Amino acid sequence: MITRRGCLGSAVAMAALIAAGPAFAEGSPFKMGLLVPGSVSEEGWNRIGFNALKGVEAELGAEVSYVELQQNPASFEKAFRDFASQGYNVILGHGFEFQDAALEVAPEYPDTVFLISSSYIFEGNVIGLNTDTSQPFYLMGVIAAKTGKKAGLVGGMEIPPIKEAFEGFTNGVRSVAPDFPVSEVYIGNFTDATATKEASLSLISQGADFVLPNASGATVGGFQAAAESGADVKTFSIFSDYTSVAPKNILGLYVADYARGVIRIVGDIRNGKKPTTNVEFGLKDADVMKFTYNDQAANPVTEDVRKYVDEVKGKIAAGEIKTRQK
Template sequence: MFRFTAALAGMAIAAALGFVSAANAEDGFRMGLLVPGSVSEEGWNRIAYDALKRVETELDAGVSYVELHDNPATFETAFRNYASQGYDVVLGHGFQFEDAALTVAPDYPDTTFLISSSHIHDGNVVGLDTDSSQPFYLMGILAAMTGDAAGLVGGMEIPPIHDAFEGFRLGAASVSPDFRMSEIYIGSFTDISAAKEAALSLVAQGADFLVPNANAAGLGVIQAAKESNVGTFSVYSDHRAVARKNILGVYVADYGQGIVRIASEVKKGSFAPASNIVFGLRDTDVMHFELNPEAEPAVAENVRAAIDAARTQIIAGDIRTRSRDN
C-alpha cells in the first residue's frame, strides 16, 4: 500500500505544479490532505496529520499529504492533482481552502472535498466545523470568575477564530459584563515570537488571562503566560508540559475520530450530508475540555460547578455560544 511519508514531504512543493504520481498504482480507498504549514508542529496541522494516519490504519486506506505553507496560489492545483488521480476524499485543513475546493469540485464529482473550520455545503464540498466557540465559552466563564481581564491572541481574523473568541466573550459576559477583553491578530499561524510579543503586550495592559488561538504560534502565548505568571489555556493540543501551573484548562479536539467517522461513510458509500458537519461538546469522542488538576492556584469548586452547568446547557442547546449559524 502506498504511503506518502515524511520522507516524501519534500515533494509537497511539487504538488503545485505536478503531483507525485506514484499513488496511481494504488487500488482501494484513498485520502489526501492539504495543510497550511508543517505537520511536524504540534497544534492545528498536527491534528489533521494524526487524523490522516488514523484513516490509514483504521480504514486500510492509502494516504498522502501536502504541506502548502498557507500559499493560496497552490491550493487549487493540489486539489486538482489529488482528484485527477482518483482520490476518494481530499481534506483541505482550514477555512482558507474553501474557494479552491469550490473551483475544482465540479470537475471531479466522484471525489469528496472536505474543508476544516468551514460552514460550506455545496455539492461534493462539505465543511467540517469543529465548534470551538463551545469550549471557549467555558474558558470565558473560568477567566471571568477568577480574573479581571483577558488578552486574546489570534493567528488571523477569519471566521473560525472570530467564532471561538465570540464564544469566550459570551461566556465571560455571562459571569461579569465588566470583564475586560482585548484582541490582537498577528497575521500568522506559525510565528511563535510574534504571538509571544503580542501576549506580553496584553499583559502589560492588565490582562491576567491569555487566550491563544493561533495554531502553532499559540505556543508563544503560553510561553508569555508562564513568564508573566498569568493564567492561560491549552488549545487544540495539550501543552501542559510548557506551563503546567499556568494552564487552567485544556481544549483538545480529537479531530481524527470525526474524520475517521466521515471517511468510513464515504468508503461505504453512505455519506450524504444535508448540511455541513458540526462537531461540538455533545460529540464527546471528538471534543474535550478539561480542567488542569496541576494548575496553581487550583480552580475553585464553584467555578468547576459553573463550567459543568454551562457544558450541560450548551449540549442541550439552551446556550448559544456564537451568533453565526451552523
C-alpha cells in the first residue's frame, strides 16, 4: 500500500564536485520528494531519510512530500513518476532498491534529479549518494574480535549496502583474529522484526556472543534478542539509538548524520549545480559518521580496546586501511 504525506526530517550527509547548470526559476517553488521502503515512524534507516527531507524543508524552504512503500519495484516506478509529473525538482529514493526504478523513469523527466541512497550510480540525472558503512562496521568487527568469541550477523536482504557493511565487519574481525568465527544470515525483508529476533536467537544458541542486526525497520528484533539472552551477549546500535531496547548489551552507537550532506547537495541543485559524480562519505567526515560508546553496558568496551579502535579509525580515515573490496 502507498501512503503519501506532506512532511519532512534529517539524514544523508554528502558533498561532491559540482558543475554549473541552469538554475531553477526565481520565485518558483522548489519541490523535493522522498521514497522510503517502509514506515518513517520506525527508528533506523527510514527515519534517516525522513529527517533528511525535514532538513531540506527547514533550511532550504522547499515544498516536500514523501511516500511509504513496500518492496515492490512496480510501485517504485509509479511513485517516481507521480512526483516527477507533478514538477518535483529532486526525488530521493532512500535505498539501493530504488536504483533500477529510477534508471527506468529518469529519462522521461530530464529536468528532475533522482538521488539514490546507498548507491554508486552516476548516470544522466540519476546520482548515487553513499556512505561507506563498511568503515564503522570494520570498527565493530575489531571490537567483536577483541571482546567476544563468535559473531553473528543478521541482514534484511542480501543487497550491496548490507553486504558491504558485513564485509567491513568481517575484515575488521580478521584484522584482529583470522580464525574468529563469523556467521551471516538474511531474513529476506526489512519489516519483520520477529524474524530478525528469531534469527539472532538462533545464532546466539549456536554460540554467538556478539550479534549485529542490519535490517532497516526489522533491526530492532536483533536488539530484543540480545536483551533477552543476558548481559554476556554484546551488540552495537546502528543508524539510530536503540540503547533503550538493550541498555546492557549495546556497546556503542554508530549514526550517520546524512541530513547535512543532503541539504548541501539539494541546495546546490536548486542553485543550478549538481554533483559530477556519485558521492561517498566515510570516517574522514567526522560531522557525518559518529561512533560513540555506551559506558552503561554490562561489559563496556575497555580503555585499551578503545585506544586501539581509535588508532584503526585514524588509519581508515587516512586511507591506510581498506575496509572492503571496491
